[in-house]
Amino acid sequence: MKVVMKFGGTSVGNAERIAQVAEIVRAEVSKGNQVVVVLSAMSGVTNTLLGALKDAANGNMGKLLQTRDELLKKHLDVINALVKNQTAREQLTSTTTSALDRFEDLCSSIYVLGEITPRATDSVGSLGERLIVPIAAQAFNDAGIKAEWVPASELIVTDDNFVSASPLMQETREQTRAKLLPLLEKGNVAVTTGFIGATKKGIITTLGRGGSDYTATIIGAALDADEVQIWTDVNGVMTTDPRIVPEAITLPEISYGEAAELSYFGAKVIHPKTILPVAEKNTPIRILNSFEPSHPGTLIVREPKGNGSPIRGITAIRNVSLVTIEGRGMQGVVGMAARVFSAVARNNISVLMFSQSSSEQNICLVIESSGAPQAVSELEREFKNEMLTQNVERVWAHDNIVIIAVVGSAIKTTPGIAARVFTALAEKNINVIAIAQGSSEYNLSLVVDESEADNAVRAIHHSIVKNK
Ligand code: ADP
Ligand code: ASP
Ligand code: MG
Numbered sequence: 001m002k003v004v005m006k007f008g009g010t011s012v013g014n015a016e017r018i019a020q021v022a023e024i025v026r027a028e029v030s031k032g033n034q035v036v037v038v039l040s041a042m043s044g045v046t047n048t049l050l051g052a053l054k055d056a057a058n059g060n061m062g063k064l065l066q067t068r069d070e071l072l073k074k075h076l077d078v079i080n081a082l083v084k085n086q087t088a089r090e091q092l093t094s095t096t097t098s099a100l101d102r103f104e105d106l107c108s109s110i111y112v113l114g115e116i117t118p119r120a121t122d123s124v125g126s127l128g129e130r131l132i133v134p135i136a137a138q139a140f141n142d143a144g145i146k147a148e149w150v151p152a153s154e155l156i157v158t159d160d161n162f163v164s165a166s167p168l169m170q171e172t173r174e175q176t177r178a179k180l181l182p183l184l185e186k187g188n189v190a191v192t193t194g195f196i197g198a199t200k201k202g203i204i205t206t207l208g209r210g211g212s213d214y215t216a217t218i219i220g221a222a223l224d225a226d227e228v229q230i231w232t233d234v235n236g237v238m239t240t241d242p243r244i245v246p247e248a249i250t251l252p253e254i255s256y257g258e259a260a261e262l263s264y265f266g267a268k269v270i271h272p273k274t275i276l277p278v279a280e281k282n283t284p285i286r287i288l289n290s291f292e293p294s295h296p297g298t299l300i301v302r303e304p305k306g307n308g309s310p311i312r313g314i315t316a317i318r319n320v321s322l323v324t325i326e327g328r329g330m331q332g333v334v335g336m337a338a339r340v341f342s343a344v345a346r347n348n349i350s351v352l353m354f355s356q357s358s359s360e361q362n363i364c365l366v367i368e369s370s371g372a373p374q375a376v377s378e379l380e381r382e383f384k385n386e387m388l389t390q391n392v393e394r395v396w397a398h399d400n401i402v403i404i405a406v407v408g409s410a411i412k413t414t415p416g417i418a419a420r421v422f423t424a425l426a427e428k429n430i431n432v433i434a435i436a437q438g439s440s441e442y443n444l445s446l447v448v449d450e451s452e453a454d455n456a457v458r459a460i461h462h463s464i465v466k467n468k
Contacts, residue, residue, distance in 0.1 A: 001033045001226040002184070006194060006216035009043035010233040011290035015081035018136055022143040024231065024293050025189060029145060034184040036219055037147075037191045039136055040212040041128020042074060046195075049103070053124045056107040057116045068104045072097060075131050082139035092135055103127055118162035122206045125163075126153075129193035129212070137191040147189040150179050156197035156218055158205045165197055165205035167218050169277070172197075176222035192219070213271040217285065221277035228278060228285045230270060236287040236298030237262060237269055239465045240314040244454050248461065250297065251312060253304035258312050258409065259285070261442045265405035266315035275300065310417070311408040314460050316453055320352060321372035322398040322434060325379055326362040329391025337363060343382040344375050353403055353445050355436040364434050366447060372397040401433060402453035405445045406460060417464060418444055424463035430456050 005028060007021050021037075028035050040046075052067045075096050083089045106124060110116055130151060137149035155176040158165035180190045194212020197205045207214050213230050220228040237259065238248040254262075256279035263272040269287060278285060279302070288297040330336055337356060340363055344351060353366035367375055379395045386392040411417055421444065425432060434447040448456045 001031075002036075002223055003028055003033045003227050003229060004036045004038060004216050004220040004223070004225050005229045005231060006038040006212055007040065007231045007290060008212065008233065009040045009045070011231050012039055012041075012132055012136065013043040015078045017290070018078060018082060018139055019143070020290060021136070021231075022140050022145060024290060025140065026143070026145055027293075029189060035189045036180060036184070036223065036225070037136075037140075037189055038152075038194045038212060038216045038219065039129065039133050039191065040194045042078075042132055045071065045074070045128035045131075046125055046209070049124050049127055050121065052103075052107055053110060053116055053121065056111040057114060059111065059114065061108070061111050064104060064107055068100050071103075071131075072100050075135060078132070078135050078139070082142060083135065084142045085138070088138045088142075092138060095134065096131055099127065099131060119203065122162045122165075122204050125206055126193070126196045126204050129195050133191055133193045140189060140191065145189055146187060147191050148183050149191040150183070152193045152196045152215055152219075153198035153202070153204050155179055155192060155222075156207075156215065157200060158197035158207070160199045160203070160205065162205055164208040165199075167197060167207075167277075168200075169218075169221070171200070172218060173222040176219055180219075180223060207273075208271070210268065210271045211273075213274040214276075217274050217277040217283075220283055221281060224281070225283060228283060230274070230285060230287050231290040232269060232287065233289065233291055234269065235289045235292060235295045237267065237300075238313070239311075240457055240461050241267070241316070244316075245458050245461045249465070250295075252296065253299045253301060254312060255304050255409075256300060256302060257442070258304075258407065259300045261407050262313050262315055265403070265407060265443060265445070266317040267313060309408070310411050310414045311406065311464055313407050314457050314465070315405045315407060316457055317352060317403040317405070318450065318453070319369050320366050320401060320403055321369045322401050322447055323365045323367060323372060323375050323379070323395070324362055324398070325364075325383065325392060325395050327386065327390070327392035327394070328361055329386065329389065330361055330363070331359065333391070339382055340365065340379065343378045344371075347371065347374050347378050349375050353434075353436045353447070355434055364436075366401070366403055366434070366436075369399055372399065398433070400450040401447050402450050402456075403445055403447055404453065404456055404460065405443045406464070407443045409442060411442060411444055420463050421446075421460050424459040425456055428455055428459045430459065 137147045140147035157171035194215040236250045240248045242248040256275045285300040349371040383392040
């Protein structure tokens with residue numbers, strides 16, 4: 001069997017965790033499987049790198065040296081704890097130090113320029129993965145697991161949509177097979193960087209935050225792997241985020257569609273694009289816990305064994321704003337909604353949720369907060385004439401809101417679920433700001449104030465999962 005194993009940031013968070021990863025990989029190799037390992041940056045590293053870049057662009061270099069030293073220490077600690085081979089240790093210490101010197105130089109240039117390009121963001125943002133992979137590969141060798149590393153910039157070919165690049169699957173398939181198959185056939189474990197690709201010209205891109213999961217399935221598809229394993233810090237995909245609701249339970253099996261829906265609506269445990277490369281090939285994905293390797297976790301397949309419940313989970317999308325267009329003169333006017341959508345689409349703003357009151361006196365959109373000011377001014381421009389005649393009275397954004405989605409097959413057609421959701425919220429005095437039909441049959445979405453979001457998730461979970 002060919003297996004791709006991806007380990008997230010907390011799973012490679014320090015030397016002890018990486019030693020544990022080596023044991024998990026060893027167990028897979030000893031089953032006689034060919035293994036590709038995809039690693040994320042050590043936990044917190046990508047945030048630190050991107051934070052330093054942003055500070056530099058804003059003219060703040062005060063912490064740069066300290067950041068560079070902290071990152072260096074974090075990685076040298078792993079080298080010193082796990083790399084026993086003297087030559088390898090010296091070499092890794094030197095390459096890690098010079099990579100972080102280059103990071104410091106790049107931040108200094110951004111400071112001078114006062115502006116960050118998406119290309120520079122990817123060059124810096126990808127560094128965490130590029131630092132840890134050679135170290136971990138050497139640690140595997142020192143632990144007696146024959147391993148070779150290849151940067152994913154030599155495997156995954158992407159478009160040049162920096163910061164959120166998409167793979168070009170045909171080119172990626174060719175390169176990945178050419179680079180990895182000989183290595184696997186030699187009996188080595190192949191280790192590569194998550195999150196990263198490169199354009200046809202070889203310039204580093206990233207697949208979007210949390211994108212290492214996507215890397216694993218892109219490589220899995222390219223190699224026609226038999227299974228993709230996503231090793232994280234919780235027991236699989238659960239009924240909701242266990243950090244918010246400790247009694248959340250593991251979903252033993254879910255479908256590709258359900259996994260996509262849960263992640264799209266905020267279940268951070270897998271990146272929303274993760275299932276795309278493998279769903280068509282019917283490659284199983286397992287979500288497993290590196291802190292509890294014997295737990296069976298979640299299996300994502302085309303036809304999961306049902307558990308008799310239409311509910312799969314409760315998710316939350318944060319950092320979103322509700323933009324409302326309101327006016328009594330909007331009633332009965334044909335094409336209002338279409339104009340609203342075109343106006344926001346012109347600015348490349350995607351609409352996460354949409355609702356229109358039955359009296360047609362207002363239209364609400366939920367979008368990412370970063371795009372809200374732009375959306376409001378674009379809509380004011382679009383409806384300038386209607387605003388002059390007061391047919392449209394105002395356009396405004398309500399920030400600090402959260403979309404909560406109850407996800408599951410046929411949820412909307414199952415009687416009683418919506419009633420239970422709204423009763424649970426009413427009992428806790430939680431105000432529902434808006435309700436919408438989700439983008440599919442599979443969810444019921446509503447909007448609450450950010451300050452009430454965690455309580456809302458707990459109340460809904462308690463009512464419809466725990467007491468089902
Ligand atoms: P990794 O670093 O391994 O990629 P992430 O932090 O990206 O891990 O994703 C795992 C986290 O996702 C968990 O620690 C958990 O808090 C969060 N999470 C949110 N929703 C869910 C859910 N429905 N099931 C499991 N975990 C979830
Ligand atoms: N290190 C990247 C991030 O923090 C990718 C990942 O962890 O999946 O977004
Ligand atoms: Mg992740």
